[in-house]
Amino acid sequence: MADLTRRDTLEAGAATLGYALGAPAVRADAATDVIVIGAGVFGAWTARALQAAGRKVLLLDAWAPAHARASSGGESRMTRGSYGADEVYTRMAWDSLAEWRALSARAELPLFHRSGVLFFFPRREDYAIRAMEAHRRLKLPTELLDRKEMARRFPQIDFTDIEIGLYEPEFGALMARRSVETLVAEFAAAGGRYRRAAIAPPQPGRGPLARIVTTAGESIAAPNFVFACGPWLPKLFPALLGPRIFPTRQEVFFFAPPAGDDRFSVGRLPNWADFNEGDIYYGFPDLEGRGIKIAHDRHGPAIDPDAGDRTASEHALADVRRFLERRFPALRGAPLNEARVCQYENSANGDLLIDFHPDRPNLLLVGAGSGHGFKHGPAVGRYAASLLLDPDFAPEPRFSLASKGLRQQRAVH
Structure with missing residues (x-):
């Protein structure tokens, strides 16, 4: 080659x-x-x-x-190193990142967007502390941020009821x-x-x-x-x-940012995940004009990958819209660009x-x-x-x- x-x-x-x-x-x-x-x-x-x-x-x-x-289809996937005490996955994510970046460098269009990843928590939970310890052992450039610093860097997000965050500047989004x-x-x-x-x-x-x-x-x-x-x-x-x-039905949604507003673009808004006491919501900046992606990381009902219904549900849309408008006040009433149903295939x-x-x-x-x-x-x-x-x-x-x-x-x- x-x-x-x-x-x-x-x-x-x-x-x-x-x-x-x-x-x-x-x-x-x-x-x-x-x-x-x-x-x-x-x-x-x-x-x-x-x-x-x-x-x-x-x-x-x-x-x-x-x-x-x-499960590998669709627009984007997050790459991050925060896994609490599960250092085996932190190592795998970090080791894989170099190969993703090399593949992206060889491609005509970008495959990796270095948007950074912000994982935030309502209090100093064990998951966050153990994740930070693992990152320090592996010498990852992860930062531990308080609410004031997160609000200064990322004013698009409402950090009410949030105490700390882990910011991973080298990670981001993969174009799946x-x-x-x-x-x-x-x-x-x-x-x-x-x-x-x-x-x-x-x-x-x-x-x-x-x-x-x-x-x-x-x-x-x-x-x-x-x-x-x-x-x-x-x-x-x-x-x-x-x-x-256990294949489960998962729904993701893309919302349009305000016209002419670049606060939600790569470089301004990171990939993010709200730990929310284990009931995680996560999202992406507006990648390549597709819209701001958000999903609820809760296992959905069982799905047959061949015959399962791929129509997004109104209740899932209402759920993520409520969360989006709570954390991102400027996106209240944002138009829905796209909805997609995919699946996880979970082990126990x-x-x-x-x-x-x-x-x-x-x-x-x-x-x-x-x-x-x-x-x-x-x-x-x-x-x-x-x-x-x-x-x-x-x-x-x-x-x-x-x-x-x-x-x-x-x-x-």
Whole structure:
């Protein structure tokens, strides 16, 4: 890839993707080392990490990279390092940030906006103190701000009843769909193969999986498989993951700022999250003119990713509008630009799943992003590749299948 310009690289990848979308057949050959099923953020970064390690990879998706119903689809995702005492995720977010920034630098349009992230709290909660301790151990440039300083820097926000905030100046917003599309285009331009194909649930059994079968009846063989299928994992492995991964319906809204008012743009307003005693609301500045994004980080009802209703609800709109007008008085009555329904695919407590199938030693399961996984894509890809390639790699117990419970009780925020 060294002899390709940024535009050449992406155009070559896009051409490969366009050809692949129209391909009538999907076949791996003897040169294929790994088939990755799912071209969302986890699957794409895993395919790229395996490719960087010299493996021949075939990447499959039933629709397209970061398509409209995927958990990796949509306009934007937050990247932040505040995780309370969960330092494993702070490290992953910080380690991933460098790769996101490098990918953005290679792209024609920005994939990362360094808007900063402000996480604020009604009092000096343990979550905030433990997060700050973790950031100091890792030497992150995070600032602990009092209410007066937050009000001085960010007068757009009403900090009534807020005591402290954590400001992370190096983090910000990722352009989600665009990022995954760019990554897959680079993967294809570097010799990776991407194809559009839907996979039938693998047949139960023990021992290495020999092949997968598409819904069109094509059989594809390879030595190793990675299933990174987000909310479709419980459908592909109903007995194993049906009771352990919980897809939930989540709604996000975009509101128009006042005409000519740049107080809500990147550089003036950070990404933000109101901890609100654990009942979190979060939002984004006006990214690229799309509008000010806000969502309630409460798990919604169960959703079928194929057949679930994608119409935004009036009660969710009323909920976020009340909150928006409370914290951002200048946005009272702001017009709604857009509403979108996506989903989380939650593990019982919010930890990621990156582990081998208990009966199939060559089948790696990667998922359970649990609403916070997108930012960790590069680290997840490296971790998954290490599990496949390095017999001495020490896995993180929290990502194991054995640690996944059967009842939702989120602990990771």
